[in-house]
Amino acid sequence: MKLTGGQILIKMIKAEGVDTIFGYPGGAVIDIYDALVKQNGLNHILVRHEQGAVHAADAYARANKSVGVALVTSGPGATNTVTGIASAHSDSIPLVVFTGQVPTALIGNDAFQEVDIVGITRPCTKHNYLIKNVDKLASTIKEAFHLARSGRPGPVLIDLPKDIMQAQIDFTEPKEISLKSYKPNYKPNKKQLNKVVDLIRRAKSPVIFAGGGVILSRASDQITRLAKMADIPVTASLMGLGAFPGSHPLWLGMLGMHGTYRANMSIGHCDLMIAAGVRFDDRVTGNIEKFAPEAKIVQIDIDPTSIHKNIEVQCPIVGDCKAALEGIIQLMEDKDTNDYKNDRKVWLDRIEEWKSTTPLRYEQDNVVIKPQFVIEKLYELTKGEAIITTEVGQNQMWAAQYYHFDKPNHFITSGGLGVMGFGLPAAIGAKAACPDKLVVDIAGDGSIQMNIQELMTAIESKIDVKIVILNNQYLGMVRQWQELFYDKVYSSTNMENAPDFVKLAEAYGAKGLRCTRPDEVESTLSEGLETEGTVVMEFAVDREESVYPMVPAGGAITEMLLV
Amino acid sequence: MKTNSYLLSILVDDEPGVLSRIAGLFSGRGFNIDSLSVASTVEPDVSRITMVTKCEPHIIEQIKKQLHKLINVITVNDLTDKKYVQRELALIKINARPEKKADILRIVDIFRCKIVDVGLSHYTIEVSGDSEKHDAIISLLNPMGIIEIASTGSIALARENGKK
Numbered sequence A: 001m002k003l004t005g006g007q008i009l010i011k012m013i014k015a016e017g018v019d020t021i022f023g024y025p026g027g028a029v030i031d032i033y034d035a036l037v038k039q040n041g042l043n044h045i046l047v048r049h050e051q052g053a054v055h056a057a058d059a060y061a062r063a064n065k066s067v068g069v070a071l072v073t074s075g076p077g078a079t080n081t082v083t084g085i086a087s088a089h090s091d092s093i094p095l096v097v098f099t100g101q102v103p104t105a106l107i108g109n110d111a112f113q114e115v116d117i118v119g120i121t122r123p124c125t126k127h128n129y130l131i132k133n134v135d136k137l138a139s140t141i142k143e144a145f146h147l148a149r150s151g152r153p154g155p156v157l158i159d160l161p162k163d164i165m166q167a168q169i170d171f172t173e174p175k176e177i178s179l180k181s182y183k184p185n186y187k188p189n190k191k192q193l194n195k196v197v198d199l200i201r202r203a204k205s206p207v208i209f210a211g212g213g214v215i216l217s218r219a220s221d222q223i224t225r226l227a228k229m230a231d232i233p234v235t236a237s238l239m240g241l242g243a244f245p246g247s248h249p250l251w252l253g254m255l256g257m258h259g260t261y262r263a264n265m266s267i268g269h270c271d272l273m274i275a276a277g278v279r280f281d282d283r284v285t286g287n288i289e290k291f292a293p294e295a296k297i298v299q300i301d302i303d304p305t306s307i308h309k310n311i312e313v314q315c316p317i318v319g320d321c322k323a324a325l326e327g328i329i330q331l332m333e334d335k336d337t338n339d340y341k342n343d344r345k346v347w348l349d350r351i352e353e354w355k356s357t358t359p360l361r362y363e364q365d366n367v368v369i370k371p372q373f374v375i376e377k378l379y380e381l382t383k384g385e386a387i388i389t390t391e392v393g394q395n396q397m398w399a400a401q402y403y404h405f406d407k408p409n410h411f412i413t414s415g416g417l418g419v420m421g422f423g424l425p426a427a428i429g430a431k432a433a434c435p436d437k438l439v440v441d442i443a444g445d446g447s448i449q450m451n452i453q454e455l456m457t458a459i460e461s462k463i464d465v466k467i468v469i470l471n472n473q474y475l476g477m478v479r480q481w482q483e484l485f486y487d488k489v490y491s492s493t494n495m496e497n498a499p500d501f502v503k504l505a506e507a508y509g510a511k512g513l514r515c516t517r518p519d520e521v522e523s524t525l526s527e528g529l530e531t532e533g534t535v536v537m538e539f540a541v542d543r544e545e546s547v548y549p550m551v552p553a554g555g556a557i558t559e560m561l562l563v
Numbered sequence B: 001m002k003t004n005s006y007l008l009s010i011l012v013d014d015e016p017g018v019l020s021r022i023a024g025l026f027s028g029r030g031f032n033i034d035s036l037s038v039a040s041t042v043e044p045d046v047s048r049i050t051m052v053t054k055c056e057p058h059i060i061e062q063i064k065k066q067l068h069k070l071i072n073v074i075t076v077n078d079l080t081d082k083k084y085v086q087r088e089l090a091l092i093k094i095n096a097r098p099e100k101k102a103d104i105l106r107i108v109d110i111f112r113c114k115i116v117d118v119g120l121s122h123y124t125i126e127v128s129g130d131s132e133k134h135d136a137i138i139s140l141l142n143p144m145g146i147i148e149i150a151s152t153g154s155i156a157l158a159r160e161n162g163k164k
């Protein structure tokens, strides 16, 4: 069968089980777009900015547990993807990004819309390719998908010169992928697993610390079983929220800079930490010296470079989180004892006291809306079942603190890179992946303006998303730092000059709602959630509310600023 | 903390961009490269990079793991504490004033080097050996007026059988 490069590309994407891709055309990819409309079965969502395509693909991958795909043109189309790719790289999200490139003969000549996107994205992709020969196209695409989803997942970029997309060849199915230099180790070492069982049996005050890796390896069940078997309380990083049910009594809340008091104190006082799929980001550890000072640390990670990178661990396990946790559970079940709870009451009582003396708190009066109250109401009204995407800043932290995730793949946020403008395109991607789910972007007034153009994408593609803007008329998180650490000098963080978000929504063809009174929060949310189509709900919230607890950057995580 | 010198022998896919991936990894993560040499091997599509890097002991583990994580890196062999043969090649251009010529020739002879170019007022000497030999000969020749040195950096192979 004779196929062009463009046709091969579409065929190979479909063969990977992807049903929807996100993209934006241009001269260098015009042949691909031509092939795209002439085939059946691959849905294309036309975004309004290439950054949006990558964030949407990122969220599609997370919500769907599959690989996200973005397709863009050369030059500016390609450079516009860089932020999205870097975000997916930080969060280990499987993506394949296809960029157009000038014809092979022009590469290196500073041709129109030529950039060395392979060079630019080398440090923020798991791997990338420039295709120089159409014979290699199919096998490279297959390899790219394999790399994106296996081992520690991540974004892979393929740069496609225009002449290669036009070239015709006899298509043959590529062979199975076998890379001599890439063989991720999924199977954990049994001796190490036995060691963990031993450590658990002896631990008096253990904690499980779950990260994004648990969600990526689909190990939530295992985390939950392990926690229950030995009554081990569980905390998570921002990326790990949903790995363990947020409504379970053993749940400690999030860990880190804006972690709960009890989670941070538990880490400060635990004698054993079982860390799974985490990389000990500085936003989690605070001062390394004072992080879990009394604990033996078990660290499970598929990526050997994560181990001993930021902190020394006593029991490293390289392997898939799910396989390792399953292995530990099996060994525990096989032992003649089933007592792993080891007088856990003392430890759990201590945690309960931290919880009751210092819970997450805010006070809602009847004058001005507290942002936390909006999220709490959203949680109640959606029964905790919505997929939540976020922007970045205070809105993101309040979403993490006050929306309790019972299931994995329901909290989609730009964790490692913290990209403002992530939430709206991410909501579109998540909804495209899960059309039957309610998808809500919890946004800040600053962030939402960074990719607001994607409202048009949602409207055009009939992808209904709900946007909750917590409008504090500030770049709130930066303002909070200025308040606390820069003598309240609010340099360049005032956002009073803003568009009318209701009119803006309407201009795009969405519904807009505004709420300024605490007693109308619930009715506004209900109306917005029940209205069909894309809805923007703007809440005028307390301008100077801050996120607490807070660990000042570089401080010990047990030394928190409280309300 | 104390830094050590490490000798790594790295097999990589012989593909465009591989060296840039490695160099980018080092610069992006703040590791240093002391010397680097790249050449093909008997296997087609495989190149060998021999690298000397100076760092603290706990960093070398990260370096090796990070190198290994690059998709185009096939193996990373740390030769530092192993038995290996190592060579560097240097060309040393030196002032050859008449009264020093005999001294220079004696040093060349003792170190089993070669004079590969002679001019009216200079010799160019070819030195091959491990880095200690290079350091030694350079320190002896230096007082006589070295004009320029070109050097390859280390290449090395493990002594044990097998081709790794």
Ligand SMILES: Cc1ncc(C[n+]2csc(CCOP(=O)(O)OP(=O)(O)O)c2C)c(N)n1
Binding pocket: A391, A392, A393, A394, A395, A396, A418, A419, A420, A421, A443, A444, A445, A446, A447, A448, A470, A472, A474, A475, A476, A477, A478
């Ligand atoms: C693209 C980008 N630029 C700048 C920042 C730095 N930054 C982090 S939070 C924040 C403020 C966000 O303001 P807003 O969206 O209104 O959220 P709020 O904190 O007020 O809830 C800024 C500017 C960022 N994270 N991303």
Ligand SMILES: [Mg+2]
Binding pocket: A444, A445, A446, A470, A471, A472, A473, A474, A475, A476, A495
């Ligand atoms: Mg704001």
